[in-house]
Amino acid sequence: MPGDWKDLPKDLVARFDTLLAPVLQRYPPDRKEAAMLPALRLGQELFGYASPAVQGLCADRLGTSAARAEEVATFYVMFHTHPNGRHLVEVCTNVSCCLAGAERMVRDLRKRLGLGEGGTTADGRITLREVECLGSCGTAPAILLDEKEMIERVTPEKLAKLVEGLP
Amino acid sequence: MSDDVKILTARWGKKDSHTLASYRADGGYAALEKALSMPPAAIVDEVKASNLRGRGGAGFATGMKWTFLPKDVRPRYLCVNADESEPGTFKDRYIIANDPHMLIEGIAIACFALDIHLAYIYIRGEFPRQAAVLEGALAEARAAGIIGKRLYGKADFDLEIHVHRGAGAYICGEESALMESLEGKKGYPRLKPPFPAVVGLWGKPTIINNVETLANVPWIVKNGGAAFAALGTGKSGGTRLFGVSGNVKRPGIYEKPVHYNLKKLIMEDCGGTASGRPIQAVIPGGSSSPVLRGDEIDVSLEFDAIKAAGTMSGSGGVIVMDDSVCMVRVLSRVAKFYAEESCGQCTPCREGTPWMEALCEKIEGGHGVPGDADKLLDMANHIGGFTICALGDAASMPVQSFVKKFKADFERHIAEHRCPHGEAAWGVSQDSRDAVIGGMRS
Ligand SMILES: Cc1cc2nc3c(=O)[nH]c(=O)nc-3n(C[C@H](O)[C@H](O)[C@H](O)COP(=O)(O)O)c2cc1C
Ligand code: SF4
Ligand code: FES
Numbered sequence: 270m271p272g273d274w275k276d277l278p279k280d281l282v283a284r285f286d287t288l289l290a291p292v293l294q295r296y297p298p299d300r301k302e303a304a305m306l307p308a309l310r311l312g313q314e315l316f317g318y319a320s321p322a323v324q325g326l327c328a329d330r331l332g333t334s335a336a337r338a339e340e341v342a343t344f345y346v347m348f349h350t351h352p353n354g355r356h357l358v359e360v361c362t363n364v365s366c367c368l369a370g371a372e373r374m375v376r377d378l379r380k381r382l383g384l385g386e387g388g389t390t391a392d393g394r395i396t397l398r399e400v401e402c403l404g405s406c407g408t409a410p411a412i413l414l415d416e417k418e419m420i421e422r423v424t425p426e427k428l429a430k431l432v433e434g435l436p
Numbered sequence: 437m438s439d440d441v442k443i444l445t446a447r448w449g450k451k452d453s454h455t456l457a458s459y460r461a462d463g464g465y466a467a468l469e470k471a472l473s474m475p476p477a478a479i480v481d482e483v484k485a486s487n488l489r490g491r492g493g494a495g496f497a498t499g500m501k502w503t504f505l506p507k508d509v510r511p512r513y514l515c516v517n518a519d520e521s522e523p524g525t526f527k528d529r530y531i532i533a534n535d536p537h538m539l540i541e542g543i544a545i546a547c548f549a550l551d552i553h554l555a556y557i558y559i560r561g562e563f564p565r566q567a568a569v570l571e572g573a574l575a576e577a578r579a580a581g582i583i584g585k586r587l588y589g590k591a592d593f594d595l596e597i598h599v600h601r602g603a604g605a606y607i608c609g610e611e612s613a614l615m616e617s618l619e620g621k622k623g624y625p626r627l628k629p630p631f632p633a634v635v636g637l638w639g640k641p642t643i644i645n646n647v648e649t650l651a652n653v654p655w656i657v658k659n660g661g662a663a664f665a666a667l668g669t670g671k672s673g674g675t676r677l678f679g680v681s682g683n684v685k686r687p688g689i690y691e692k693p694v695h696y697n698l699k700k701l702i703m704e705d706c707g708g709t710a711s712g713r714p715i716q717a718v719i720p721g722g723s724s725s726p727v728l729r730g731d732e733i734d735v736s737l738e739f740d741a742i743k744a745a746g747t748m749s750g751s752g753g754v755i756v757m758d759d760s761v762c763m764v765r766v767l768s769r770v771a772k773f774y775a776e777e778s779c780g781q782c783t784p785c786r787e788g789t790p791w792m793e794a795l796c797e798k799i800e801g802g803h804g805v806p807g808d809a810d811k812l813l814d815m816a817n818h819i820g821g822f823t824i825c826a827l828g829d830a831a832s833m834p835v836q837s838f839v840k841k842f843k844a845d846f847e848r849h850i851a852e853h854r855c856p857h858g859e860a861a862w863g864v865s866q867d868s869r870d871a872v873i874g875g876m877r878s
Contacts (some may be wrong), residue, residue: 340622368862
């Protein structure tokens with residue numbers, strides 16, 4: 270059946286299990302399910318996105334239902350149940366960032382990347398998303414790149430250069 | 437009392453301030469050592485005497501919260517709230533990046549005082565770098581025998597502290613949603629009572645405190661609760677981190693006494709507006725706190741004083757807007773945030789927040805009709821107070837205050853069938869300035 274975790278590449282599943290083991294140590298032995306967020310994050314990193322198969326794998330290892338894993342995967346914005354572009358550029362457009370020019374910056378970037386309403390460039394290179402406050406209001410405007418790197422005090426020039434430089 | 441006492445920011449910007457060696461060289465963990473020689477109840481008494489109040493938003497008395505734990509139920513847990521997602525708030529991340537051991541020491545003292553052996557730091561998913569600093573500091577503390585099997589290497593007391601990363605959901609900053617999320621579920625707030633101190637994580641008694649709240653604890657133990665209380669006024673002790681953003685010359689983090697004057701903070705410390713234009717409005721404590729007009733900001737930021745002025749100092753996030761900004765546009769954006777972040781459990785919040793967003797946008801776009809501003813108010817009045825968690829109130833308060841204080845702006849949009857600011861709705865000073873946190877680890 271499609272989306273079955275047993276169809277995931279065996280070597281990656283083994284790697285998932287190796288990396289999950291120390292994470293499980295953080296929670297009481299009878300509370301494995303608590304590791305759902307870290308497990309989904311790990312699965313997403315290894316397999317590309319939190320597909321139904323990844324959700325199933327997490328559920329299996331944590332001894333809970335696939336429905337529970339899906340519920341979690343769809344609740345949090347940092348879990349992606351569909352693939353994104355190679356890079357995820359998330360621009361904060363909450364108040365402090367907009368007071369520092371974020372809205373105009375996003376509009377220009379959309380134009381530059383040829384993005385309409387949709388979020389991903391035709392070549393699959395970049396997914397652009399507007400996000401809520403990133404906790405960088407004092408150094409606004411802020412961008413989160415690939416959910417790893419916070420880039421602050423962004424200017425239109427800095428943003429253009431960043432986006433051009435992404436492979 | 438001097439305005440210059442630094443508790444939380446004293447070591448920021450120092451080379452390697454985040455390392456154990458640096459923290460120790462500055463006398464770090466001496467407070468934990470002192471605490472271990474005290475009866476646990478005496479530590480709680482010092483925190484009570486300090487008038488420390490929660491820095492996460494509600495300003496609840498920390499010492500009193502700690503006494504709500506039922507006497508004989510074990511295990512108990514501590515949850516440290518590092519979710520920091522309220523728009524305008526950006527302080528806990530700097531504590532974590534610059535002085536993680538101060539936080540760890542505060543956690544260790546709290547756990548010893550409360551007989552807690554397992555603590556989790558719930559940090560928002562968008563802070564991977566800060567989470568890594570925390571992991572590093574915890575590993576150092578573990579390796580040095582400060583936490584682990586024997587607290588501070590000697591006490592017959594085991595303590596484990598773990599980092600738990602969120603995954604992008606504002607609601608998980610709400611204490612009961614945070615615990616659900618920590619249990620591996622979606623962040624649905626729980627009905628209260630029972631309060632977390634009685635039924636919390638995994639159904640056990642749980643204390644939940646903000647990062648900044650706990651980071652004050654070592655200083656309190658070292659210097660005594662009375663000294664901390666003396667830095668503040670009335671029922672609020674100590675200093676606070678105020679994060680100022682928006683149209684000011686020098687945005688950033690300012691550590692000031694809890695009762696510091698808002699106008700002074702903006703005009704003197706932050707240098708006033710970047711544009712030199714008059715201040716039109718200030719959101720004083722994160723985006724859910726009721727807005728103040730520019731002529732209302734000569735107030736103390738102390739929890740009770742600012743409450744008397746009709747608003748709150750909440751999370752300490754101050755957002756400043758000069759007179760070039762369209763207030764309807766700002767409210768639209770704030771309303772969008774709460775509509776996005778509603779967890780959807782209660783009907784008034786799930787249905788009401790998108791309605792408010794849509795009506796704000798309609799007015800902003802020039803399509804409003806007379807009576808729409810009152811309709812907006814009416815919607816807000818039917819959400820706040822009728823929901824499971826305080827997000828309902830958080831969504832209502834901005835609407836109620838913006839409409840009341842900037843009614844003319846709303847009516848002008850409706851009368852002119854357009855936004856009077858047009859393309860420049862976000863104002864003129866759209867540049868990024870140098871923040872005073874420039875030199876710190878971020
Ligand atoms: C919708 C909502 C979001 C919240 N977000 C946060 C947050 O990001 N960080 C935080 O410390 N407290 C947040 N709080 C407050 C917490 O529920 C809780 O009161 C606080 O963590 C208690 O710690 P304290 O007493 O030390 O302030 C939020 C509350 C609500 C209703
Ligand atoms: S008030 Fe809103 S966010 Fe809070 S529980 Fe109800 S629906 Fe969820
Ligand atoms: S408003 Fe953009 S980071 Fe806070």
